[in-house]
Amino acid sequence: MSAALPTRSEAKAAARRLRAGLVERGIRIGHAEALERVARAHGFRDWNAFHSAIDDRPPATWTRGGRVSGTYLAQPFTARVVDAEALRPGWVRMVLDLDAPVDVVSFDGFSNLRRRIRGLVGPGGYSRERTSAGIAHLRIEFGAPD
Structure with a gap:
């Protein structure tokens, strides 16, 4: 896992950026899949585990x-x-x-x-x-x- 975890807002923004970047390459994924990929990039098994680790944590x-x-x-x-x-x-x-x-x-x-x-x-x-x-x-x- 990353030492510096993003806030929930930052993680969701990263998922939006990921989706936009993939669309430019002709790859379409849903927002849920983008959230899962962001979670895995931070070393978590899925979005739910990641979300609970960052839930409502202030920046x-x-x-x-x-x-x-x-x-x-x-x-x-x-x-x-x-x-x-x-x-x-x-x-x-x-x-x-x-x-x-x-x-x-x-x-x-x-x-x-x-x-x-x-x-x-x-x-x-x-x-x-x-x-x-x-x-x-x-x-x-x-x-x-x-």
Whole structure:
């Protein structure tokens, strides 16, 4: 098995890339077969075994000292992870030190800049808390920031 396993999202993206690459060579396989091939490439007997090993595991960048990017109250940010605590499968409480402050007030006559934020994000990278418009307060992107 590989030492560095991908996240579930990364594994599914690899399966999509595999299918697209095979189609270019005139070979057609289903998505399930592509998932099985990705699992075997990582040393697992099948997708189910692979999936259980990576299920809801946060990306490596979501750990203390990692670099992340995303949005906070719909404003983009990049940050260093000051602290990260796994609470249950897929859910991580994070403290982020932002590279540049974000204004958490949308009113033009007033502003409130934040340099550090705390939040709980789930397997999809989204917090449960939502704005009145239904947008997640905190969204962490998968992968390292640009």
